[in-house]
Amino acid sequence: MKAISVTMALSCLVTMVAQSQDNASGTKPAEHPVMVIHADAELKSQSVVVGKAALAEILVGRETNGNWLWIPAAKGWIQQSDVVAIDKAIDYFTRQIQQSPTSRNYFERGAALVALNDFEKAAADFSKSIELDPQNVPAINDRGTTYRRLGRLDHAKADFDTVIARGTRHPGVYTNRAMVWLDMGNVEQAMVDLHAALDLDQKFAPAWEASGAAREVMGDIPKAIDDYRVAVEIDPAFALAWNNRAWLLATTPNVSHRNGRQAVEFATKACELTGYQQADIMDTLAAAHAEAGQFEQAVSVAKGALKIADENEKAAIKQRLALYEAGQPYRQQK
DSSP states (O other): OOOOOOOOOTTOOOOOOOOOOOOTTSOOOOOEEEEEOSTTEEEEETTEEEEEEOTTOEEEEOOEETTEEEEGGGTEEEEGGGEEEGGGHHHHHHHHHHHOOOHHHHHHHHHHHHHTTOHHHHHHHHHHHHHHOTTOHHHHHHHHHHHHHTTOHHHHHHHHHHHHHTTOOOHHHHHHHHHHHHHTTOHHHHHHHHHHHHHHOTTOHHHHHHHHHHHHHHTOHHHHHHHHHHHHHHOTTOHHHHHHHHHHHHHOSOGGGOOHHHHHHHHHHHHHHTTTOOHHHHHHHHHHHHHTTOHHHHHHHHHHHHHHOOHHHHHHHHHHHHHHHTTOOOOOOO
């Protein structure tokens, strides 16, 4: 299914999940889901820094070597002192608050709660962070992103308005507000903010992905597909853009814009980037297989998506699964 464009933290939270791979012996290496506890933690390969992980970023490691954990998705090693096991992350940040109840520590626990989809508690932590330091702009922005996930669009927009009014000129903030405008049904104002974001940085991939989502709403499918293409050219690890590009190519009612082969290729890429652990993205791969006439694979992937889907996702996936079992592809409504 089309994945929801997500608003971004100023700390640039991005979920990285390792691709599922087997080792040479045919046994799957143990996975180590962890959360980053230090901002800009370095990922290294042979002493060369290959990337930096954001605070509260979720990573999946495969093997350890002393104090280092291998992150296949990043093709680099991270120090284990920079991460904590995912099931112990909130306890870690809570201890930091107990030791020092500062705006920063509430902000960091809020970021961790967002990563774990606990948005009500995250919003409360961001509000506490702002109460302790009214000038904490990242906390205001990130509370806005959380309010959007909770459907409190007026509150979200107010926070993004505040961040921009205080002089922040970051493409992420304008993209965040654009997505709220889009949720409100104001496509024209969303495009104004997206143009502002891209004026600040033409290489800001999330703005191109959000532009693709806006173009879909406008019914400009060729431009939407092209905007998603630009997003993944800028950031080849942008699973959301790969997914939404594939979804359009597989399910658009306009036959001239469908391409089953490409849809399978792009949806597979999105699944690999998310470790086959996101039901909405697996649902897209199933639809792509169906568009390509590969109904056996479509049924298998859709059943896999159902196993990990949230309750609010299951009904739509089941409906599409029934189509695939009947040898029919899924088409979006015009």
